Amino acid sequence: MTAVSPPPPVTAAAPPAPLPARRAGFTGRLLAEWTKIRSVRSTAWTLLIFVVVSLGLTGLLTWLTLHSLNNGKNGARDSGILTDPVNFILGTGLGLGQLAICVLGALVITSEYSSGTIRASLLAVPRRYPVMLAKALVFAVLVFIIGEIVAFCSFFIGAVLVNGQTYTLHGSVAGHAVTVHRTLSVSLSQPGVLRAVFGSGLYLTVLGLFALAIGGLIRHTAGAITAVIGMVLVIFPLAGLLPDSWGAHVHAYLPTIAGQLITQDKPTAGQLLSAWQGFGVFCAWTALLLAAAIFLLQRRDA
Amino acid sequence: MIEAQDLTKRYGDKLAVDHLTFRVEPGRVTGFLGPNGAGKSTTMRLVLGLDRPAGGRATINGRPYAELAQPLRTVGALLEARAMHPGRSARNHLLFLAQTQGLPSRRVDEVLDLVGLREVAGKRTKGYSLGMGQRVGIAAAMLGDPSVLLLDEPVNGLDPEGILWVRNLIKQLAGEGRTIFVSSHLMNEMAVTADHLIVIGKGKLIADCSTREFISRSSEKSVLVRSPDANRLADLIAAEGGKALAQEPSDGQAASLSVTGLEAPRIGEIAAANRIVLHELTPQLASLEEAFMELTAGSVEYGGGETTVAGAPPAPSADAPPAASAATPPGGSQ
Numbered sequence: 001m002t003a004v005s006p007p008p009p010v011t012a013a014a015p016p017a018p019l020p021a022r023r024a025g026f027t028g029r030l031l032a033e034w035t036k037i038r039s040v041r042s043t044a045w046t047l048l049i050f051v052v053v054s055l056g057l058t059g060l061l062t063w064l065t066l067h068s069l070n071n072g073k074n075g076a077r078d079s080g081i082l083t084d085p086v087n088f089i090l091g092t093g094l095g096l097g098q099l100a101i102c103v104l105g106a107l108v109i110t111s112e113y114s115s116g117t118i119r120a121s122l123l124a125v126p127r128r129y130p131v132m133l134a135k136a137l138v139f140a141v142l143v144f145i146i147g148e149i150v151a152f153c154s155f156f157i158g159a160v161l162v163n164g165q166t167y168t169l170h171g172s173v174a175g176h177a178v179t180v181h182r183t184l185s186v187s188l189s190q191p192g193v194l195r196a197v198f199g200s201g202l203y204l205t206v207l208g209l210f211a212l213a214i215g216g217l218i219r220h221t222a223g224a225i226t227a228v229i230g231m232v233l234v235i236f237p238l239a240g241l242l243p244d245s246w247g248a249h250v251h252a253y254l255p256t257i258a259g260q261l262i263t264q265d266k267p268t269a270g271q272l273l274s275a276w277q278g279f280g281v282f283c284a285w286t287a288l289l290l291a292a293a294i295f296l297l298q299r300r301d302a
Numbered sequence: 303m304i305e306a307q308d309l310t311k312r313y314g315d316k317l318a319v320d321h322l323t324f325r326v327e328p329g330r331v332t333g334f335l336g337p338n339g340a341g342k343s344t345t346m347r348l349v350l351g352l353d354r355p356a357g358g359r360a361t362i363n364g365r366p367y368a369e370l371a372q373p374l375r376t377v378g379a380l381l382e383a384r385a386m387h388p389g390r391s392a393r394n395h396l397l398f399l400a401q402t403q404g405l406p407s408r409r410v411d412e413v414l415d416l417v418g419l420r421e422v423a424g425k426r427t428k429g430y431s432l433g434m435g436q437r438v439g440i441a442a443a444m445l446g447d448p449s450v451l452l453l454d455e456p457v458n459g460l461d462p463e464g465i466l467w468v469r470n471l472i473k474q475l476a477g478e479g480r481t482i483f484v485s486s487h488l489m490n491e492m493a494v495t496a497d498h499l500i501v502i503g504k505g506k507l508i509a510d511c512s513t514r515e516f517i518s519r520s521s522e523k524s525v526l527v528r529s530p531d532a533n534r535l536a537d538l539i540a541a542e543g544g545k546a547l548a549q550e551p552s553d554g555q556a557a558s559l560s561v562t563g564l565e566a567p568r569i570g571e572i573a574a575a576n577r578i579v580l581h582e583l584t585p586q587l588a589s590l591e592e593a594f595m596e597l598t599a600g601s602v603e604y605g606g607g608e609t610t611v612a613g614a615p616p617a618p619s620a621d622a623p624p625a626a627s628a629a630t631p632p633g634g635s636q
Contacts (some may be wrong), residue, residue: 024372024404032401039394040387118387119352120395120442124381124402126368128349301353 029125029134036071036117037138042107050100051150058093058154062161069167082167083179085186086193086265089158090200094263099229101143105211108139109293113219116138122302130293132216135218136209137291143208148201154196159186195275200261202279204258207232210286216293231258248272255285303328303481304349308358309445311344311505317602318344320505326417326483330448331476333513334485337598340507342485343382346454350379362450366627372403378443382454382485384435385442388428390417392438395427396445403446432459432491440468451480457491469495483531489591493517517593525561525569528582532557535578539564542572 037043043157065088081088098263109132112118125131162184169180188194215224236254239247251257254273261267261284273281303327311319317343326332347353349360351367359366362377370376386395396410414420422430427438436459443451453472457465472495476482486492492499492513499516502507509516525544529535536546536559541626544564548557561569566585573580573585 024402028401030403035394035401036387036390039391039398040389042389096584115387116383116452117387117390118393119383120382120399121402122352123377124374124399126370126373226309232489246314272371299354301347 004213005159026130026134029130032124033138036135036143037108040111042111042295043104046100046104046107047146050097050104050146053100054093054097054150055153055157056093057096058089059157059161061092061128062089063160069165082161082169082182082184084264084266085158085162085184086155086196087263089155089162089186090196090263093154094200094204097150098204098232101147101208102211102228102232103225104143105139105208106215106218106228107221108135109212109215110219110221110224114221118302126299132290132294132297136212138208139212140205144201144205147204147208148198151197151200151204155186155188155193156202162186173209179190181185190265192275196263196265199275199279203259203263203282206282206286207256209290209301210255210282213286213289213293216291217296252278253281255282256287257283268271304360304362304447304452304483305364306345306358306360307351309345309348309355309360310357311348313343317505319348319355322499322502322505322507323358324507324510325328326481326500327393327498330497331472331482331484331495332498332500333443333492334500334502335489335492335496335504335594336485336487338487338507338597340487340502342487342502342507343454344505345502346379346381346452346483348378349452372401372446374403374405374446376446376448377450377452378446378448379451380436380439380443380453380456382458384439386427386435386438389426391424392427392430393423394440395438396423396442399445401550407448407567409445411471413444416444417441424577425468431462436460440471447481451483453477453484455485455487455490457486465491467514478526480595489594501507501594501597508597514561523562524586525564525566526558526582526584527561527569528556528558528574529573529578529580530556532559534576535559535573537574538572538578539569542568543570558582560586596625 016133062081065079069081079088110123121131122128139295163186164183166181166183169182171178171180186193188197211224213230214228215221218224218227236257239251239254239257242248242250248270249272258273261271261273261278264275267274306322306324306440309319309322310317322341322345334342334345341344344353348355349362349367362370367373367377386392393410393414393575396413397407400407400410411420414423417440419434419437419441421433427435436456439455440456454470456472460468469472469491472482472484476497484492484495496513499509499511499513500507501516527535532548536548537629539546539559539561542564546559547561549560564572566583572578573583
């Protein structure tokens with residue numbers, strides 16, 4: 001065996017014939033992100049879980065609550081279905097379904113790190129930040145469309161179950177027996193209802209971006225999902241226990257606490273922010289975290 | 303052309319890449335050689351802008367990678383670690399890359415044909431063998447028909463047929479005038495593929511020369527001599543200042559010597575002058591493997607402390623000259 005092969009004749013560095021040149025630009029990056037997100041099964045599965053859990057639980061919990069009211073179980077009254085049925089409808093199924101959006105948001109970016117796809121992505125787009133912007137935009141549009149559909153479907157499912165139900169409540173006020181007759185009725189034309197339903201889709205969209213930003217910061221799937229769900233389900237709600245007025249202010253300005261205001265048709269007593277103000281606060285948090293994720297993406301070794 | 307200038311990468315206190323300066327010229331295959339952990343992959347990642355250097359700079363055709371507008375049309379890269387989602391099909395992996403560069407989707411089919419994966423391209427890559435994964439990586443590198451290719455351990459996991467295919471592809475691409483930079487820790491693979499070698503050890507440049515020059519320059523040359531009168535010849539060679547090592551005679555053949563310190567013509571003259579019959583007189587070119595081990599062993603000594611480098615010979619004893627002890631015994635390997 002000879003140790004060396006003769007060097008091939010060196011042609012005068014003639015570059016290969018160029019492929020049809022077409023500037024890809026940001027449209028190309030968006031198309032690429034759409035290809036990425038649609039070509040893994042986890043996207044379809046997570047969205048399917050979101051739809052089934054949201055719509056299924058909305059129907060099931062609304063029906064169960066109405067059923068127990070009919071059977072005279074007073075505990076069901078505390079659910080708020082009588083005082084604010086719209087909030088009850090939008091809060092049950094979507095309250096759990098939102099976790100699927102958290103998972104998908106984190107997964108969309110962390111799966112690139114766990115699989116190594118991020119290296120291919122950054123080789124193709126070495127300026128890096130367009131990858132994150134295109135990903136965020138494509139994901140936001142996807143969640144917005146599915147989120148609005150599910151929000152409106154949830155509302156209509158709940159409305160069908162709730163409308164026309166009449167309750168007779170017996171109680172006592174200052175020693176006198178009181179009987180109240182109440183007929184439930186919800187519709188999009190009632191004040192704040194359309195905004196609350198549409199706002200539920202908006203909230204889910206920003207929640208998805210919030211999870212995406214956390215995923216971009218943490219870069220590990222399990223860690224990012226735990227962090228997002230821990231914040232949404234545990235940490236932020238628990239902050240409501242903070243004492244005094246500063247505690248109330250801190251709680252009110254936390255991302256998803258503020259963000260959920262837009263999903264409520266009626267303001268609660270002592271609410272510090274209006275619905276749109278709350279949504280603005282949530283957007284600001286999310287923008288800040290996305291900016292931090294992009295900043296680190298630019299700086300860190302991939 | 304790829305140029306690295308004073309390229310440095312630090313992980314904690316450890317210098318993974320230590321002030322590397324080199325050029326990779328177009329039109330030939332440049333092998334990037336070094337033991338595991340020498341910093342080959344890190345250097346490639348620095349050139350590709352995936353890692354930030356602690357110092358120095360790397361350019362491709364005169365520009366940093368990050369400034370290339372549609373980089374895959376200029377540079378194709380196959381990284382050592384698999385860089386694709388196991389749940390995504392090869393076609394979709396290549397498709398999204400093509401879309402970022404504004405390449406038509408028929409280009410995806412072209413590169414799939416090139417690597418022979420068209421039939422399975424719709425399947426998720428989690429079912430692919432290591433070799434098929436490498437082929438997808440090569441397809442991705444070729445997507446933009448780049449004039450510069452960086453391939454990190456491209457024959458990893460390939461069967462002999464696949465290795466031959468990669469070897470021929472690389473040579474063909476270099477023949478077309480492209481810049482080919484191929485890393486490997488397999489010296490013999492580089493011996494048959496590379497025209498030029500850049501050798502590093504512990505992040506430092508050890509050699510930057512043609513493959514042939516690398517072998518002849520860095521390795522002690524020996525001459526195989528076969529003679530029925532080997533013992534007398536050995537004494538005469540020793541008297542002339544050479545060093546002869548008797549070797550196991552093989553069946554039915556005359557005893558042989560492995561001679562160092564004297565060139566073949568001089569040995570022939572000695573034999574002729576003393577009327578000794580020679581059956582064989584063959585200059586032995588050390589294999590690239592030996593040359594490489596000798597060099598990296600030296601770099602380890604220079605680096606201080608550690609003595610184990612990818613199968614390097616044991617540490618020299620204190621009184622032995624380092625070069626002699628680090629060299630593989632002449633004729634000791636095939």
